[in-house]
Amino acid sequence: MTATPRHPSTPRDPASLVIGAIAAQVIGGLVAQMSPFMIGGFMDGLSLSERDAGFVVFVEFLALAVTAIAIAPVMPRISYRRVGLIAVAVALLAQGASIFSGSLASLTALRGLAGVGEGALYAVSLSLVASRSSNPDKIYGYFQVVWALGSVALFAIGGQLTAAHAHRGILALIAGVTLALAPLLLLIPDTRARSDEGATAGAAQASLRLGAMTFAAIVLYLTASAAVYAFSAPLGERAGLDTGTVGYVLTIASLVGLAGAGAATALNVRWGRAIPISGFFVSFILVVLALCLWRNPTAWVVALVASVVIFYFSMPYLFGLAAALDRSGRWAAAAGSAYLLGFAAGPLVAGLAISTTGYGGLAAACVAITAAAWVLAMVVNRRLGGTARAVRRAGAPA
Numbered sequence: 165m166t167a168t169p170r171h172p173s174t175p176r177d178p179a180s181l182v183i184g185a186i187a188a189q190v191i192g193g194l195v196a197q198m199s200p201f202m203i204g205g206f207m208d209g210l211s212l213s214e215r216d217a218g219f220v221v222f223v224e225f226l227a228l229a230v231t232a233i234a235i236a237p238v239m240p241r242i243s244y245r246r247v248g249l250i251a252v253a254v255a256l257l258a259q260g261a262s263i264f265s266g267s268l269a270s271l272t273a274l275r276g277l278a279g280v281g282e283g284a285l286y287a288v289s290l291s292l293v294a295s296r297s298s299n300p301d302k303i304y305g306y307f308q309v310v311w312a313l314g315s316v317a318l319f320a321i322g323g324q325l326t327a328a329h330a331h332r333g334i335l336a337l338i339a340g341v342t343l344a345l346a347p348l349l350l351l352i353p354d355t356r357a358r359s360d361e362g363a364t365a366g367a368a369q370a371s372l373r374l375g376a377m378t379f380a381a382i383v384l385y386l387t388a389s390a391a392v393y394a395f396s397a398p399l400g401e402r403a404g405l406d407t408g409t410v411g412y413v414l415t416i417a418s419l420v421g422l423a424g425a426g427a428a429t430a431l432n433v434r435w436g437r438a439i440p441i442s443g444f445f446v447s448f449i450l451v452v453l454a455l456c457l458w459r460n461p462t463a464w465v466v467a468l469v470a471s472v473v474i475f476y477f478s479m480p481y482l483f484g485l486a487a488a489l490d491r492s493g494r495w496a497a498a499a500g501s502a503y504l505l506g507f508a509a510g511p512l513v514a515g516l517a518i519s520t521t522g523y524g525g526l527a528a529a530c531v532a533i534t535a536a537a538w539v540l541a542m543v544v545n546r547r548l549g550g551t552a553r554a555v556r557r558a559g560a561p562a
């Protein structure tokens with residue numbers, strides 16, 4: 165069983181809310197999407213080592229995650245539009261200045277400042293949808309559709325700019341996209357989050373334990389996903405493909421991933437959340453085993469493309485699960501931090517597993533982590549279903 169969806173009589177979400185939320189989502193998550201080019205650009209343009217380049221990106225990810233989780237508790241008391249405009253101003257200032265940074269210390273400080281603005285925007289996008297949308301799962305599906313379509317162009321342009329202008333090229337692209345999307349943040353409603361409806365329902369929905377379990381499930385799943393993604397090039401080489409071919413496959417996979425995002429948007433919660441969530445967890449485990457243990461190049465390419473499709477399908481349901489915890493959007497905002505923490509932890513976990521037990525160890529670690537995430541998500545989903553039934557029996561609004 166799953167939580168009861170919003171009442172069908174609720175009007176459709178206005179286009180301004182959807183567009184504004186998507187703009188905040190893209191600006192907030194753009195750095196995570198383009199991080200491979202940023203690391204390469206820092207190494208080429210500033211002659212940074214792999215360790216130093218990775219450290220700069222880690223600082224920005226950490227600032228993103230910390231800001232997203234720090235702002236989550238106060239979401240019900242702030243204006244979405246005001247926070248969004250302040251955050252984009254901070255991000256643009258830091259991004260513009262970092263283009264001309266010439267030292268590791270200044271670059272790290274500026275990218276950390278940019279992460280503060282980006283983290284606030286990422287939290288706003290998720291909390292806004294959870295609080296103001298009549299169907300959060302569907303809007304989160306739109307997020308993934310936009311990412312799937314936009315990533316194809318961003319990967320192509322980002323690669324060319326990084327090759328031609330190193331770090332300045334990729335940072336200019338990020339700043340340019342941010343500037344282009346910033347006016348759309350004016351479409352965000354100048355309102356605060358809705359209050360929880362009903363003291364009993366609100367207390368159950370905002371359960372700290374359920375929220376922590378959802379947070380952990382997202383962190384674990386993203387850790388496993390990022391672990392495989394970060395090492396896709398060496399995994400492809402083990403299957404007989406060169407790095408250039410792996411990059412080409414990833415570009416195609418981003419476009420094919422649109423099928424996953426579209427399926428999540430169309431299916432929504434028609435079958436509840438338990439079936440789709442279980443489906444993508446099991447599918448991801450099978451894909452991990454194929455990528456890490458299978459040496460056939462054709463099978464490996466199919467598995468890599470499938471992993472991207474599964475990822476785009478999975479995120480709307482995980483964010484939707486967080487949104488169902490409370491209608492003020494606090495746990496949805498925290499889910500953005502969980503996403504970023506898992507994204508940052510993945511390469512570290514993968515490196516440790518490979519260095520100690522090889523690629524078989526990577527497969528075992530990812531399977532174990534994914535299974536733990538599935539158990540947590542199912543417990544939360546089951547508890548939400550029980551809460552919804554109790555609310556209906558009590559005659560309170562769901």
